[in-house]
Amino acid sequence: MATNQQRREAAKRKLAAQQARRAERAAKRKRTTTIAAVATVLVVALVAAVVYALTSAWSGPAEPAAAGGGPDTSALPTVPLPQRPTALPASVNCDYPASPEPASKPVGPPAAGPVPAAGTVPATLQTSAGPIDLTLDRGLAPCTVHSFVHLAEQGFFDGTSCHRLTTSPGLQVLQCGDPTGQGNGGPGYSFADEVFPGLTYGRGLLAMANAGPDTNGSQFFMIYGDAQLPPNYTVFGSIGPQGLATLDTVAKGGESAGSGDGTPNVPVRIERTS
Incomplete structure (x- = not known):
């Protein structure tokens, strides 16, 4: 039978594992949001550049x-x-x-x-x-x-x-x-x-x-x-x-x-x- 000390250590390890998983999920969400934002900026920039090429006077x-x-x-x-x-x-x-x-x-x-x-x-x-x-x-x-x-x-x-x-x-x-x-x-x-x-x-x-x-x-x-x-x-x-x-x-x-x-x-x- 596990002792109180062993149970406390097991609980600490479980809590640490849960915190690590939450941190990993948060980091993944941040990376996904960043990638989506960068992709949106690139698409907008490409469209703007193409439209500019045919609407602006080139000197x-x-x-x-x-x-x-x-x-x-x-x-x-x-x-x-x-x-x-x-x-x-x-x-x-x-x-x-x-x-x-x-x-x-x-x-x-x-x-x-x-x-x-x-x-x-x-x-x-x-x-x-x-x-x-x-x-x-x-x-x-x-x-x-x-x-x-x-x-x-x-x-x-x-x-x-x-x-x-x-x-x-x-x-x-x-x-x-x-x-x-x-x-x-x-x-x-x-x-x-x-x-x-x-x-x-x-x-x-x-x-x-x-x-x-x-x-x-x-x-x-x-x-x-x-x-x-x-x-x-x-x-x-x-x-x-x-x-x-x-x-x-x-x-x-x-x-x-x-x-x-x-x-x-x-x-x-x-x-x-x-």
């Missing part, structure tokens, strides 16, 4: 880093054009009010009023890096297509350089359409977004850059790889095989900043739009 590094290689995206599959949940009517009314900033290159706005909301328009950017063939889709974004065609016909894109290449996972695009080459230029007018719930992005899609809701102008981006974005950017067409081959070459050349976001090391100057 370029003071001293570009040495040229570095970019990703090989040539084997990635293209994605199909998104589909509107409800088709648009045969025509829609478009408006192109003046923006606070003047046009970076002389051009007037398109005529306001009804425009076709069905059919496609072929276009090719003849660039110093190679041709980029596009198919503009009026059924997705009629007002955007109307503006892009208007600017192309006026020669607005001719002689301008694509000023931004992003190569990081989550955002792999070439951005063009700013005559200043600094990321803050436009046509002197704006127009509304043509987006819808469930809109997603991927290789082979053509979309509008913006500085917030309904601030579309002339800047657009071409997706050659990944693009994890919220549905805030108007998709208005697709990129053909020649265009994707050109973009893959530009992407492999990398960008000047060496951080995943800078001017392309392979210059892309739009010579003319046809």
Whole structure:
């Protein structure tokens, strides 16, 4: 039979074991909470960085880093054009009010009023890096297509350089359409977004850059790889095989900043739009 001393020692050992288990459970809960908090911060930071990349004006590094290689995206599959949940009517009314900033290159706005909301328009950017063939889709974004065609016909894109290449996972695009080459230029007018719930992005899609809701102008981006974005950017067409081959070459050349976001090391100057 156990003595009182032995019982007391056994009780102490039992209490110590219980305290150790409680401490271990508390530490585990703390680790889980910390990991969850860190994961949440990382997700928020990634989303913020991606959105910032397409809504902020990029002024370029003071001293570009040495040229570095970019990703090989040539084997990635293209994605199909998104589909509107409800088709648009045969025509829609478009408006192109003046923006606070003047046009970076002389051009007037398109005529306001009804425009076709069905059919496609072929276009090719003849660039110093190679041709980029596009198919503009009026059924997705009629007002955007109307503006892009208007600017192309006026020669607005001719002689301008694509000023931004992003190569990081989550955002792999070439951005063009700013005559200043600094990321803050436009046509002197704006127009509304043509987006819808469930809109997603991927290789082979053509979309509008913006500085917030309904601030579309002339800047657009071409997706050659990944693009994890919220549905805030108007998709208005697709990129053909020649265009994707050109973009893959530009992407492999990398960008000047060496951080995943800078001017392309392979210059892309739009010579003319046809």
